[in-house]
Amino acid sequence: MLKWKTELILLALTLLALPLSAASSLKAIQDSYSKHRDFTAEFTQDSHQVMLKKDIHFTGKVSYSREHGVRMDVYSPQKQLIVLKGSTVWVYLPDEGTSSLQEVPKEFASQNVLAFFAGISSLEGDYKVAAEGDSLKLKPKKGVGDLTIVVDQQNLIKAIQLKDASGNQSEIHLKNYRFDQGLKSGLFKQQAAPAKPRP
Numbered sequence: 001m002l003k004w005k006t007e008l009i010l011l012a013l014t015l016l017a018l019p020l021s022a023a024s025s026l027k028a029i030q031d032s033y034s035k036h037r038d039f040t041a042e043f044t045q046d047s048h049q050v051m052l053k054k055d056i057h058f059t060g061k062v063s064y065s066r067e068h069g070v071r072m073d074v075y076s077p078q079k080q081l082i083v084l085k086g087s088t089v090w091v092y093l094p095d096e097g098t099s100s101l102q103e104v105p106k107e108f109a110s111q112n113v114l115a116f117f118a119g120i121s122s123l124e125g126d127y128k129v130a131a132e133g134d135s136l137k138l139k140p141k142k143g144v145g146d147l148t149i150v151v152d153q154q155n156l157i158k159a160i161q162l163k164d165a166s167g168n169q170s171e172i173h174l175k176n177y178r179f180d181q182g183l184k185s186g187l188f189k190q191q192a193a194p195a196k197p198r199p
Helices: 002-019 024-034 111-119
Strands: 038-049 055-064 069-076 080-085 086-094 098-103 126-133 135-140 144-150 156-163 169-179
Touching: 024 144
Parallel strands: none
Antiparallel strands: 038 055, 038 169, 055 069, 069 080, 080 086, 086 098, 126 135, 135 144, 144 156, 156 169
């Protein structure tokens, strides 16, 4: 369960970091998003976990607001609601009626592939960035693992491919973008789980 949450939080952090990127090789992608105040998109994620010898398929919707943060509604394999605002992440599991509010996990600070997206490190200092066709490949100068961002003709992200030091892999696809809908702050509210009705 924690692995699922970590991977989904990484996607949220990736989207949250885009408007803040100062890397010239990411400028076209940055510009495509920074001219919009918010967007929603559908996502799918296929992950392979080496130690568990397990493949997991996720579906859901991501909502991004430059002002309010990132919200992810995960529909399957288990319903989850994840809201990332600043340095805190709120995870709500409606089927279990539980929620947790915590600082962005410390493991993001100790893994180069994740550190930039948590706003901890500088891309120029920690990554080698190379453009290859319609994709941008990011490799940490120290450590193992890589990240590939695939874009469409409008420089919008259509896929994110992740591989960590253990060989775990995830491929995330984004589609059906809708921009500037005026997403309200209430959509990004972090709160305690609603109390379960007594039997």
